[in-house]
Amino acid sequence: GATVDSLVVIDGRADLQAGTTVGRVSTLGGSTVTQAPGAEITGRMASFDVDLAALALLLIPLALALAVGFAIAGIAAALLVAAFGARQVRDTEALISARPGHVLVAGIAGSIGLPLVAMLLIFTVIGAPIGFALLFAVLPVLLFLAWLVAAIWIGDWLVAQTRGEREPGRPYRAAVLGVIVLTLASILPFV
Numbered sequence: 001g002a003t004v005d006s007l008v009v010i011d012g013r014a015d016l017q018a019g020t021t022v023g024r025v026s027t028l029g030g031s032t033v034t035q036a037p038g039a040e041i042t043g044r045m046a047s048f049d050v051d052l053a054a055l056a057l058l059l060i061p062l063a064l065a066l067a068v069g070f071a072i073a074g075i076a077a078a079l080l081v082a083a084f085g086a087r088q089v090r091d092t093e094a095l096i097s098a099r100p101g102h103v104l105v106a107g108i109a110g111s112i113g114l115p116l117v118a119m120l121l122i123f124t125v126i127g128a129p130i131g132f133a134l135l136f137a138v139l140p141v142l143l144f145l146a147w148l149v150a151a152i153w154i155g156d157w158l159v160a161q162t163r164g165e166r167e168p169g170r171p172y173r174a175a176v177l178g179v180i181v182l183t184l185a186s187i188l189p190f191v
Contacts, residue, residue: 151178
């Protein structure tokens with residue numbers, strides 16, 4: 001004998017008994033709705049499973065377009081880094097190649113330590129502006145620059161594998177190749 005505007009069933013079962021009136025019924029995840037004689041559904045019955053599948057089909061091209069957009073922006077940024085910071089990139093690449101363990105530990109420590117310092121600064125009155133700037137401005141820029149240097153390093157390695165030597169001078173080819181490889185790898189889960 002209940003009257004409700006809408007009913008949502010998620011991974012479950014709903015039994016509509018006699019005298020029950022429901023406006024709209026939505027189900028998700030293999031849910032079932034049984035309707036006894038005398039129970040009435042005045043609206044429509046919809047399954048979110050179908051809606052989620054349609055949404056996934058819509059999101060796949062959008063995700064690919066977003067990845068292409070990020071790749072183009074990444075290539076432009078990598079070319080700028082290769083043009084104006086070639087010496088710094090080469091020095092960092094040499095460090096990555098010579099001491100990969102140290103670089104990995106420093107990267108992990110920075111990924112954990114800098115946000116932790118920023119959060120601690122945010123909890124103080126005087127340090128809050130510095131903490132917010134560190135967390136929302138400095139760290140994203142550092143993260144993007146580190147990604148670009150890693151991309152150029154991977155691109156340099158690939159160029160060296162195919163040509164027998166690294167790209168001399170400014171690493172333009174390595175920048176483009178590395179960004180494309182890292183962008184494609186980022187589409188894969190857990191990469």
